Amino acid sequence: MREDTPQEELNYVGKGTERVDTTEKLTGKAKYTGDLRMPGMLHAAVKRSPHARAKINNIDTSDAEAIPGVHAVVTGKEFDYKLGLYLVDKDVLARERVRHHGEAVAAVAAESPGLAEQAVKKIDVDYEVEEPVLDALEAIEDDDKLVHPELDDYDYFEPAFSPQPGTNVANHTKIRKGDVEQGFEEADHVIEREYTNPNVQHVPMETHVAVASWKEQDELDVHTSCQSPFTVRNLLCVAFDLPHTNVHVEVPYVGGGFGGKAGIGVEPLAACLSKKANGRPVKLEASREEEFSLLPCRSGLTYRIKSGVTEDGDLVAQKMTMFWDSGAYADYAVNVTRASAYSASGPYEIPNAHVDAYTIYTNKPYGTAYRGFGHVEFSWGLERHMDLLAETIDMDPLEFRKQNALKPGSITITGEKIVENTGNVTKCMEVAAEAINYGELTPEEKKRQEETGMKIAKSVSALHKAPAMPSFTATAAELRMNEDGSINADLSLTEYGQGTYTALTQIIAEELGFPPERINLSIKGDTDKAPYDWQTVASKGLLMSGNACIKAARDLLEKAYQDASEVLRADPCDLDHNENEIYIKHHPEESVTFSELAVGYAYPTGEGIGGPIIGVGRYMAQGLTNLDKETGQGEPALDWTYGSHGVVVEVNEITGEFNILKVASAFDVGKAINPANIRGQVIGGLIQGLGTTICEGYAYDDEGHLLNPSFTDNKIPTSMDVPEEIEGIVIETPQIDGPYGARGVGEHPMIALCGAIGNAIYYAAGADLTHMPIRSEDVWWALHKDEDRDRPRYSIC
């Protein structure tokens, strides 16, 4: 869909147009699901498990039901089905057993939130507590203590996933390229190390919330804060065995998702409560604490990398083993596992590669999609490992990366051939390095070192990511012309903060030649009114929906031209248009306005032709295939967005305290549809990546209780933690099938920042870290490693 139009001929694409939702959000006019009040609406509260693993002997709800104002109490016994997108493994409410601390075991709908909470307290659950499975590396070996003994009975998406019944392995993805053992023999050095990441919470500003009304004739209305209205509708229909015409999902403004709202969340429970409360609307709104353990988090990862390098700096073989700790349910984690497996080597060419990626059940809160979809986690280990390899052969780590970078002609580990238009990761590294004066300290930095006594060091990392989605992912857009020639547009990509709607408005405006103000892209999602989209995830929205919008705009113009050609008695090939009218190219004074055509043209005599002008565009991801289950070979990637971070840090060698002075990040976005928007994504993504790097993560005790389920002890970065300087740099190697050459960059800014910071801290102070996050205490412990002290017991792990 790329147009080789020089920028000077583009009117709207490439400009830093103001976000379409600015005023509504700044004035508070924007309404979110939590703002909804409906007549007769009830409020829900959830009874959560205090245990990580237990049998449920009995649940006594009689005292709760007896409270006046309580209209529904439900337990797992009432639901004989499970929910899932890729692996159908999760109950609406725990049945027979609980599998993680915080799991929902019962729920109440009552006339006020306080009453609902009181009723929940009156529910008495008789548990038989069992020893939980908490360590993924032990769980993979332990076939006796299974989290899901029934795994064999579960439905799953067979072309992509391989559950291993009789074990705790929910999925095993394999990638095989070349001969890895042969490669190790050719290497001068073989280096193996293991890197770990904890569970992390998404922390959207708006917690999960849904209002459901189960009406007469089994019509189900759901308003929800979600990323993917059609996925929610489909899963509700499958679970409740309802026709798709009966279920209606609306998505108002959404206050952030970051992957945590990619699939289905609180909607089914709200729906069940409404059904039991005779159709009264029920609002289920998660508290912040519930976000941490009732709702999903990011899976933990242990990443073992064994690499063979030559003295000349060639990476000749790499064996990569990923142990994904998905927690109690693996529905979405299996796809994180798959996506990270086919990307596991990062943006580097490995002639002999071998990946085993496992999704492992444990008795912890369960994992789901999280911005970066596995790449943040594995990039931590991979980027630390790249520097370890470079150090082993005494080579500059940036040169080592550039030498092994994917470039035109390279073959990825799944057998995909990289071409010129795939993008340029080497250039990304070069500009990021230049922006931080890589390889030297500036006079100011030297002076700062002397003044502070801290040590300054620099590092450059690289990254890649492609959308993780089914090979046949599709979307559509619909444009309708109004009487005044303006456009109402609908699609089902959810705008939850990423700014895509502004970019899509620019694309539609550019295609139509209309100013963006005349395009009204409805932000509210509505499965009854707007055309289908699979999901709003994976950094695929701009490319997929952008192309659908281009096609819809062209379709709309074609119809307008058709009608105009009749009115003007001219072949459409002789017509052209400006903002307001279609005219004959060689007789521009003969014209008809869009306003006259919009809903049907009327001749002076009163006779009409044409009709409402509607443009429809749909787009299907092109050329993707399933991966072979034994070799992992195939075409998984819609597009690869490359990037690089250059970081400057200073470290106090005595205390382990450190500051991030500068982050300069470059991304090959193909074409910057809206540079201001990209800057927003880069800054936001970097700060989220910084959270992962410097402070975030779940801590458990030996019984699997989550010890830090709130902001008191689960810290996220604040404005005070932002690096002193952030520079975002755009590289534009056009994507041939991207709208105006663009590709997505929503997730990428947070990938591989962790590795860059870890490496810079190592160079500054010698603290050799392999576990995230990196707090000053972790640096201090790493510096005192020789003294053979055990790490603290309740650390983030």
Add this chain to the structure above:
Amino acid sequence: MRTPFNYFAPETLSDAHELLEKHGERAEILAGGTDLLVDIRNDMKQPDAVIDIKNIEELNGVEFDSDDGLIINAAATCTEVSSHTVVRDRYPFIVEATSELASHQVRNRATVVGNICNASPCADAARPLLCLDASVEISSLQNKRTLPLEEFITGVKQNDLAPGELVERVRVPVEMADARGANRKLKRIKGHDLSLASVTMVKTDAETRVSIGACGPTPVVLTGFDASTDVDELCSAAEEAISPIDDVRSTAEYRNFMIKQYIRELDEELS
């Protein structure tokens, strides 16, 4: 709000005393509420009566005179204290400590006296006041008494208040005005965080005092060291006085290390 309670907002001290007397152990005092309401929400406290003291005029404000010293009344917020001219001029390290307490929004609401009554081991306002030899003025319907702050905080989230009593104010003796002092606070992020380990050091020409937070059941204060005391001796005394633990926030070893590190830094800064 989890459990319903009755809310009272008396306008006189005697009305407050009567309400406290009436509800006894089932009463909680509300000033800023930034700890109390969180505890109620988390079911840590289930009072019958919440008695708001903000409407009692004599419990508001910050005062200073050359005889009585600095008086921080029970309803004075952290922001009021840290923006008070005399506090800024003569006790700048109180400003520093109370400005590091929680977030901007919380400081606009939270009170210094509440921070002390909450008696957390990591109470940021307690450290400078302990160094300053502050005393706590307590009253009830029948009684008035004054207690050194050191004796007022008795354990983790435990204070010396009996049912029926409230703290009217904290008093800092005038002798310590213009002392040199500074703080260090170990946090997990640069933004607002609870202290993982913290130190206040105050020096006069005669004396060095050190208080330490988050390293034992209560904040501790080290006194009786003359101004020329060697920093190693201060560090040894500190190590002796504290009993840090491993928890989800930090480890005993790092806390121990950082306390000594901070004492060295502060000693150098203030000498």
